[in-house]
Amino acid sequence: MQVLTTAITLSCVDPWGRTVDMPTTMAYRAEDPYALSLVFHAGSGDVEWVVSRTLLLQGLTSPTGEGDVRVYPSIDEDARAVTILDFCSPDGRLVAQADSYVIQGFLARTLSVVPVGRESEFLDLDGLVARLLGSVAE
Template sequence: MNQPVNRRVAADVSMHVTVECFDVRGRAHQIDTVLGYHRRDAYAVTMTFLVGQGELTWTFARDLLARGVNNPTGDGDVLVAPGLGPSGRAVVHIDLRSPDGEILLEAPSAAITEFLLRTCALVPPGTESGELDLDGLVRQLVAG
């Protein structure tokens, strides 16, 4: 899911990562991003692109990103797979798709792994449901 961001919301875990973005001609462009993890949305991670026109945030499953570090995974809007960059370094390919287009990103595997380890130290996999505020969610849904 992608959404424009007008202001930054402090994440419980965040990390600045410069990713390579490949255009339709295969040329690489660097884009500064911030990976974010919010305890209140424990199943998800965010990737916020810091571009001249503002910020754009994609939200997808933490588990999808974690599985994609070692094995190709995903279906639909987000695909994640391990790979090797041009210099032979380990990278994670992240393919984001929407009705407006598609973007292929290449992030350093070490940075993605470090970010995931920090999120798992905060909320271990399998314990995410304990972080959910179901009463608050019901109040929000009823309020409109």
């Protein structure tokens, strides 16, 4: 199965109000067509969040999301289009912004591999069930 990745830099605000750039890798796997992962490369180690591809697509143009992940469009201090990613967990909150064109370009690549509406064609449900049953037996 095809895997797409791209490096992106997120601008985050630390607990003291300073802006910190965080290198991040976005990844998309056709075998998991509804999701993509964001791996934050922090000083304390990598942290991965898996988010809905549709959530990011919708968040490019309008506020979306409930619960742990919210995404919405904005404009930075230089009048450039940015996408705000707001992550919440019991361990804390991360609000980051990314260049909307970078996210849009990556999502366009994912759509060329798995178009919207055809995701179910790429799911291997038999393989998933086998993996789940295999993990129960262990």
